Amino acid sequence: MRENRVMSSTESSHVFEPGAELARSSSPARILTLVHRHGSLSRAQLTKLTGLNRSTVGVLIAALVAHGLVFEAAPAGEAQVGRPSPEVHPNPAVAALAVNPEVDAVTIGLVGLGGRVLRKVRYPTQRIPTAAEAVNIAAAVIAGMRGELDAQYRVVGIGVAVPGLVTVADGVVRHAPHLDWNNEPVAQMMAEATGYRVRVANDASLAAEAEMTFGAATGIANLIYLNGGASGIGGGIVADGRLLTGVCGYAGEIGHTLVRSDGTSCHCGAFGCLETEVRQAPLLAALKLDAGDPAALARALSATNDPAVTSEVHRQVAYLATALRNVVNVFNPEAVVLDGFLAALYAAAPEQLLAAVTAQSMREPGAQVTIHPAALGADLMMVGAAELAFAQLLTDPAGFMEAH
Amino acid sequence: MRENRVMSSTESSHVFEPGAELARSSSPARILTLVHRHGSLSRAQLTKLTGLNRSTVGVLIAALVAHGLVFEAAPAGEAQVGRPSPEVHPNPAVAALAVNPEVDAVTIGLVGLGGRVLRKVRYPTQRIPTAAEAVNIAAAVIAGMRGELDAQYRVVGIGVAVPGLVTVADGVVRHAPHLDWNNEPVAQMMAEATGYRVRVANDASLAAEAEMTFGAATGIANLIYLNGGASGIGGGIVADGRLLTGVCGYAGEIGHTLVRSDGTSCHCGAFGCLETEVRQAPLLAALKLDAGDPAALARALSATNDPAVTSEVHRQVAYLATALRNVVNVFNPEAVVLDGFLAALYAAAPEQLLAAVTAQSMREPGAQVTIHPAALGADLMMVGAAELAFAQLLTDPAGFMEAH
DNA sequence: GTAATAAGTTCTGTACTCAAACATATTAGA
DNA sequence: TCTAATATGTTTGAGTACAGAACTTATTAC
16 A cells, blocks of 8 residues: 655656556556456466466466455356366456546546446536646545545556546646646646646547447447537547557547538637537527436437427437548548437437448448447546556556556 | 469468467567668667667577578768677568559569669559459569569568558458459459469558658658549558558548538548549649649649639648648647648648648647658559568568568 | 366476676777 | 777576476366
8 A cells, every 4th residue: 555645746757657658568467457358357268368378377367466466266157167267356456546527527536457436426616627626626535535545445546537638648738628728737736636646638538448448349449439528529549459649649539520611610720520510509409408418318309309309410410420421431440439418319310320421431431330329428437537547557567566 | 482383262371361460579570670661770779779688689680680681781881989880781682572553554563671662663554454454464574573583582472552442351452443443352363373472451551651661751650641643532540650450451541531511422422522622633734734743743833823723722722731630630640741742732832731730720739740742752652562561571570481 | 986178287498588797899099 | 009988799697488298176077
């Protein structure tokens, strides 16, 4: 357990160094990552999945057990012929903190190795929080959990999911339009306020990774994730199993691609963006709802047959299809995962969306792609942000445990 | 030297297996790849670049020398203090064949390890070649070179660059609209016709990789490549140093993204694509040229001050900027490389394009991106296609040389 | 109760890599 | 011209990761 220590502002080592995960993923890393992603696997399954010799797998798991990262237990499922293979479980006491500032709340969570959300605290705010306020709220909640954390958990760090452009290397939020944050060194602020190691990234990118790792697109290596929120559309792209980041970590802004040449101008500086044409507000207005809960929206959409609503749904689905046509042609993804009100929109007119995407896309990539609603729901951001904090541990378990 | 043997159609091993390069890039692979990409490097430089111990580097280079993949020579440049470090050169006698079918010709090349084009034969065709004709032409040219190849070279295989959608895993050209090829098993056909191992991929994707490896974007890990040809616009995307392929290898079709909602319909099934709005033909028409040579086009554009030409240039640059805005927001690339008539278009109005891209893109990724004309010119496709054939050798030099 | 099966365990060999000590080829300066 | 400084190649010995073979163990099938 780590001691609760005060950090000086020069002690920058608690901001994760970029390139720390450049080290080629080692064998212990592969095993720990598999166990983390699957929740639990038998030694025999790990042997098959890694392609390593079973004697080697034995040694590696023993080391992970010695480090307290995993534990073995008797097999649970129905028995097979042959000696039973013990199941390897991730140790949920090895945990990561997740922080997700939004326009109306700051959510703080604790996520165990294996991806289970162990604690979640949503702290509503009266107005849009500043970066300093968000950090203070998170730090206060974490301070409140500190006794429990130090007694029962090994916390590997904090992952912060921010709705905006983030330079991942230094953890600076360059521009979060809806929070009105500009050049906020969130990683440093959070590290100084809590003493934990901190990494920051774009929320939709983390969501994309979480959906690939634990959600609707488990095991799919090429996927597009799009989340429709009250304030806009965020996106994340996973290609060949890796999240696309671009040079600075800004990649994935599918919400700001052209879908309508004569569209209205967008806060991003352009016009006719997906985000300006496909919005939650007109749907809620047509339905005379004011709550932004995606599930309620989906229910209301399926219940209504008001032609004004239907027409708005069709209009938005057409623009969404155009955006998807672009990304399907450019990425040849296996799946598109829709979250938030976009999932509700899809549920309201699934055939229309799929038909429009297929018609506009090039034949071959268009025939490949499938569309799914997101699966992780409320815990998505916690899991995604935690993944950010787990990354270094999963890349180099032995090195990480020795260093911390 | 491999013997000239006849292959049966069941002998499918000569189509490269997918996933063959899944093996984590080994140390000999890293050294050979560095030498191949740089043309030559001193042992001291290799030690620094790989981070390996110099004794290890010595052993590895000795093995590569023993396999005849590289050779050492006295250092050429100006001398430094200290013992001179011998330069390691790729052996150009280890070579790959490159084939590039186009609407008016089939080009066959021989490219040595290190990326130098050693031979190039352009075989013009009277009409658009069928897949069988293209394979026959290539096989005939290769048969003609066979004596020289067997005597002086070790040929690692054939890479084919096709302007169309290609399933890389099995080497089937799904759809090449301008060649009018559909579901042509080019890898298998070429393997049977020549006896060599064959891999096939999209031409623009290979060009993107070649520009990253040897051309205008050397060492840039996140780049967008766009090539404007007589028949359309092809694109390739490199993210984190790896070419994006998508699930089936169709990724990169930036030519088929929306730039104009009321644009004309495109052969791809959609409308308002970059490829339908930005075309070489109207530029040539305005200039009263009929040759499609990009260099001549660039010269003519810079020489003219005909307002009709200028207006067409401005119109096309505006649409190109819109397409670039989309990819800049989605990928956050470090560089955009423009080739073919798009390079001429850029040369004609560089400030306009850059200003429009910067204005429309989100501020942060827009500020990051630079625009470059392509550097490799005529040899680009040969180098790119050869890279496809070299891939397996570069990934596992020892294993490859033992097996072949 | 015995065979078949599947898997964990132990032991040994090999390949890769590093570090240290040593050898060598060059420049800088006395 | 000689010597020091420097950078690098070379040799040797040791450590680590991993595979493979032989052996052991726990389960099902008959």
